[in-house]
Amino acid sequence: MTDKELLEIADKAMENAYAPYSKFKVGAALLCSDGTVFTGCNIENASFGATNCAERTAIFKAVSEGYRDFEAIAIVSSGGGETYPCGICRQVMGEFAPKLRIILRNENGEPTEYNFMDIMPKFFSL
Numbered sequence: 418m419t420d421k422e423l424l425e426i427a428d429k430a431m432e433n434a435y436a437p438y439s440k441f442k443v444g445a446a447l448l449c450s451d452g453t454v455f456t457g458c459n460i461e462n463a464s465f466g467a468t469n470c471a472e473r474t475a476i477f478k479a480v481s482e483g484y485r486d487f488e489a490i491a492i493v494s495s496g497g498g499e500t501y502p503c504g505i506c507r508q509v510m511g512e513f514a515p516k517l518r519i520i521l522r523n524e525n526g527e528p529t530e531y532n533f534m535d536i537m538p539k540f541f542s543l
């Protein structure tokens with residue numbers, strides 16, 4: 418699975434985004450260590466705080482299916498350019514995957530990569 422392929426799976430997942438309030442669609446594709454991919458999209462709610470981000474949708478789907486070993490997550494959005502994961506999603510990533518590679522797409526359409534620990538050092542843990 419190349420980073421480009423993972424981004425394309427995230428593109429497809431973004432088609433299911435439910436974002437009638439922000440109109441900002443997000444898709445995510447989470448690559449597990451055994452090669453399984455879980456997808457996610459943002460799911461908004463009239464009670465805005467009940468909204469779930471694409472990244473957490475993918476991670477929660479995976480964990481609920483018994484997967485906890487993750488290698489990479491690709492994130493795309495309708496906004497174009499790199500879409501960084503929000504703070505809550507970073508905290509959730511830290512719980513399960515502090516070694517996660519975060520794959521984004523820049524304005525030129527090229528994959529870019531960040532290590533989780535570089536963008537979320539010293540995340541909260543018990």
Ligand code: THU
Pocket residue numbers: 436439441442443458459460461468469470471472501502503506
């Ligand atoms: N959103 C995500 O899906 N992931 C993020 O990391 C940041 C924000 C969604 C939430 C909301 O539906 C929309 O983007 C605008 O904030």
